[in-house]
Amino acid sequence: MTKIPHEKYTGLPGVTLSVTDLKVKERISVISRKHNFSRLECHTSCNLPKDVSYVWFRDGQEVSQQISKYYSVSIHEAKAISCSVTGHENIRSPKLSVEDNQGVIESSFEICAIRGSTLKISCDYTYRPITTSQQKKFCFTAMENNQHVNVKNTLRDRTEYHCDASVCTLSISNLIDNDSDEYEFNFTSNNENAGYISSVGVTLSVRDSHIQVNVERSGSQIRDLVCQSNCWQPYHVSYVWYKNGQILSEEKKKRLQKIIDPADSYQCSVDGYKDRSLAVYAPRLPSVSVSPTGAIVEGTSVRLTCSSDAHPAANYSWIKKNGRQSSHLLSSEPYLVFSSIKSTDSGDYRCTAESDLGINSTLTFIDVQYAPRLPSVSVSPTGAIVEGTSVRLTCSSDAHPAANYSWIKKNGRQSSHLLSSEPYLVFSSIKSTDSGDYRCTAESDLGINSTLTFIDVQCL
Incomplete structure (x- = not known):
């Protein structure tokens, strides 16, 4: 102010x-x-x-x-x-x-248990000596609305207690989601000064069973198969390993350390639980599908898809084989796409499926068909064509599938009848009147092409 x-x-x-x-x-x-x-x-x-x-x-x-x-x-x-x-x-x-001489040690501060199973929570404790007139009472309490609630009241008939001079155990059967809570150990006596509530609770999480085998790899060598649960498991838990469905009786640890055969599959479970993990195995021999089905025609869009049964899922790669050598990587996806395929794309393609457990591959031949190219005509013998000699005209066209051929003679604007349905046209004794334009036609289901050749017959 x-x-x-x-x-x-x-x-x-x-x-x-x-x-x-x-x-x-x-x-x-x-x-x-x-x-x-x-x-x-x-x-x-x-x-x-x-x-x-x-x-x-x-x-x-x-x-x-x-x-x-x-x-x-x-x-x-x-x-x-x-x-x-x-x-x-x-x-x-x-x-x-x-x-x-007064306190509590919790067996573990965080516990995960599988829904429907039975769980035991144990506490080691010591307590200073009390007189025989002091009666000890033991219980576990859970937190509800920030208040300690006797576990027996919340879990009813699914709990049992067993306590001796130094260990008290709470057993909870048929676990449900609502059992997830923080539990504290509590004991009291008739003496108001003799009692203890643990300062550290045991946190319980109830979950679905989810067991899986993870692959741990070091460099190019497989290091371990690890049986992994979505629940934390105490160190003393035993594991069960399966190879091709059969129990490996000598294997009890969480990690399976042995040479893995790509032909085998492996599963695991936690001892005492019936649920098994999904099997893990190396990629099986890949198969390749071509879309669209049928003949592969030049200029069309073609998609090759590679698939392999594998768990964990495989990684894929595509290369083209060129004789004894392979071209560079064409695709690192399960599919290989040609938006407008060419005749030069014909050849062997190798699809490889690979995971940490192994590798497998398959070879697929792609045959690209195309319409006849522009035909070429050769004349034999070469040089001047003289009346009375033998002359052979040969027509050829690059085509796949192979073309059918036909020969006609052009007479002005018209053409004569079919002279030959072969790639060649033969004159055993050519005449001067045979001079003129000859059309060779190459034709297939994919198209047609032709070329015109002039023959000049000289007189003797």
């Missing part, structure tokens, strides 16, 4: 101040024969600057300065732990005490 009327400004939005405290939270608590630590977080609901660092204290004494807000500490040392932000060491969180 100023002394001048209407000269004022209000900043919008304002500055929102949130006053909060620090708290040490136990993020992961693990106790077992192999692990004995807790991961702590110096937690605040404020968004602190990224460059802030933290100071950790045990029994009031500084033990560590961390850029990270997380601090891992041995369970046996995790007593009276507090934290503060660097520069404000006098403002500390309340002390947290992590009880010795």
Whole structure:
């Protein structure tokens, strides 16, 4: 505001101040024969600057300065732990005490199970000794509307518990999609101070069974066949491998490492489940189809399609054979297209189908037909044609299929009758009256062509 009327400004939005405290939270608590630590977080609901660092204290004494807000500490040392932000060491969180000999280790933090199967979730735990008057109660809880709900209430009669001195197991049968959830281990006793809820849940995902064999390749050599599931499988799971439908009894691992015969097919499954993967196998001998069917005529559009039964799907390539050599790559697709095929396109074409499991190829001959070209005429003997001598006219035309020939003599605007239906016309003793124009015609079902030749007979 100023002394001048209407000269004022209000900043919008304002500055929102949130006053909060620090708290040490136990993020992961693990106790077992192999692990004995807790991961702590110096937690605040404020968004602190990224460059802030933290100071950790045990029994009031500084033990560590961390850029990270997380601090891992041995369970046996995790007593009276507090934290503060660097520069404000006098403002500390309340002390947290992590009880010795009390905690839980989850068998696995993420579990995937196949719909309809039975799943067992196990927890190893230790608990400080309690008196005989303190009754221990064990259960697993799921999260529903951010509240812990007893698993037995949600899964009804499909659950069973089995607990001993150090392991508690929950068995869920006939899994359904709604069973997907996060489960936490919980035990309590008559003593209100004796109890524990695990700080790390087990996330369960229920899915359809989907098993497949993947091919892993290193360079030109096949490295492994790998049995892959859309569900994560524990390390102790056994696998079943099949070769041409028969079980390979000695193979139990996820990876199949052996020489792969292109003639064989392979499948796998997870032991205990009936579903198998689709078979994988190298490309079989390719077949080639030609479209349109029938004779291949010059100038038309022709499509060659190569197909091979293969899994995984094959990659294709086309080349043309030129004697002992092959031309460059014509196509890397299953098909080879000629928009206007030529007679020079006739020849052998090789289609190759290839995958990581093997290679196979087939040779196809393409025969391009065409109408007769312009005929040429040769005269024998060469030189001057003299009356009374023997003369042979030969007509030839490049054609496929071979042409039929005919000879006539032109008489002005008219033509004489057919003189010959052969490629040649013979005069055993030619006369002067035989002089004139002779037309040779080459004809096939694909077309017709002709040429005119003048014969000049000289008198003796």
